[in-house]
Amino acid sequence: MVVTRILGIPIDSVGAASPAASPFGTEQMPTALRRAGLTRALAPHGVSDDGDLAVRVIDGHRDTGSGLVGWPSAADMTKAVREAVAARTRAGESLLLLGGCCALLPGAVAGLRDALGGVGVVNIDGHLDLYDEVSSPTGEVADVPIAALLGLGVEALQPALTPTSPSSSISSPSSDALRHPVLDVQDVALVGYRDADEAKEHGSVMPADIGLTGTWDSRAVLAGAQQVAREVVEHMQRPYWVHLDLDVLDEKVLPATDYLMPGGLGFAELEPLLRGIVHGERFAGMSVACLNPDKDPEGRNARQVTELLVDVFVTP
Numbered sequence: 001m002v003v004t005r006i007l008g009i010p011i012d013s014v015g016a017a018s019p020a021a022s023p024f025g026t027e028q029m030p031t032a033l034r035r036a037g038l039t040r041a042l043a044p045h046g047v048s049d050d051g052d053l054a055v056r057v058i059d060g061h062r063d064t065g066s067g068l069v070g071w072p073s074a075a076d077m078t079k080a081v082r083e084a085v086a087a088r089t090r091a092g093e094s095l096l097l098l099g100g101c102c103a104l105l106p107g108a109v110a111g112l113r114d115a116l117g118g119v120g121v122v123n124i125d126g127h128l129d130l131y132d133e134v135s136s137p138t139g140e141v142a143d144v145p146i147a148a149l150l151g152l153g154v155e156a157l158q159p160a161l162t163p164t165s166p167s168s169s170i171s172s173p174s175s176d177a178l179r180h181p182v183l184d185v186q187d188v189a190l191v192g193y194r195d196a197d198e199a200k201e202h203g204s205v206m207p208a209d210i211g212l213t214g215t216w217d218s219r220a221v222l223a224g225a226q227q228v229a230r231e232v233v234e235h236m237q238r239p240y241w242v243h244l245d246l247d248v249l250d251e252k253v254l255p256a257t258d259y260l261m262p263g264g265l266g267f268a269e270l271e272p273l274l275r276g277i278v279h280g281e282r283f284a285g286m287s288v289a290c291l292n293p294d295k296d297p298e299g300r301n302a303r304q305v306t307e308l309l310v311d312v313f314v315t316p
Contacts, residue, residue: 003094003286007097010100011056012024012101019056026290031169035302037303041310069138069141075156078107082108094306097286097287106149106160108163108241109183110241112162119284120189121275122187122232122241123146124244125243125248129142129143131143141157144157148161185235189214189236190216193249213234236281239283240283247264256291258292277312
């Protein structure tokens with residue numbers, strides 16, 4: 001079994017109106033997947049469920065100082081996710097985080113780095129996620145996770161990602177474990193994106209601008225998902241975290257997400273892609289995000305995602 005423990009991260013980077021506001025949007029995703037049977041299906045295979053981390057992004061206004069929505073709660077959430085991932089990874093667990101939204105990703109990868117030293121990320125996502133706090137059209141932390149991990153702006157979030165002492169690594173102190181930023185460009189794979197033209201118009205950095213060569217857009221995956229999976233696994237030379245943003249799926253395939261776009265994958269492509277990547281020898285943990293149960297009142301998409309994850313994890 002490639003994962004051993006589940007943890008929910010019930011956040012929505014749009015920002016809750018107040019700490020007491022009812023759960024909304026992607027905050028409800030961990031509960032929706034559990035109701036669809038995810039933990040019940042994985043439990044016989046040795047996967048435990050730790051419930052939800054007590055985190056929330058609060059306040060939907062874009063902070064003028066940080067440039068980010070939900071500040072400073074977004075930084076508190078990032079630190080909490082980082083600590084949770086680091087502690088469980090050090091204990092020998094392989095995590096599946098149930099988002100929530102993509103704002104969880106910087107903390108998750110920083111936590112993996114704290115535990116293992118040099119690491120990488122495979123971002124399976126309809127978006128590049130290379131915006132910074134200026135170019136992001138929304139200011140949501142979900143726009144900036146890869147940029148934040150690469151140290152490309154997002155300055156306000158960097159203290160939540162940077163180790164403060166050698167004890168951050170389980171191994172002896174090394175330049176890999178203590179380096180800033182969290183990731184180097186060669187340790188990143190961007191898979192399934194289809195927003196490059198839009199992102200460029202908004203002023204986002206492009207992968208080629210920074211020498212990021214591990215890129216496979218949606219057309220590449222649609223042309224050969226299994227081949228892309230093999231290439232991604234070969235590209236990753238360090239332990240890697242896999243992040244699945246469900247908006248990598250086409251808007252007609254999975255309408256229960258907040259950023260709908262045509263030209264995405266179907267489950268027929270996503271399943272072999274994900275299977276090949278999570279069964280790679282350097283796989284170290286995973287997160288899944290961006291299902292909005294408010295748009296899935298009958299739970300159809302939640303069941304589809306649950307079936308996908310069970311099939312991928314249980315069957316090599």
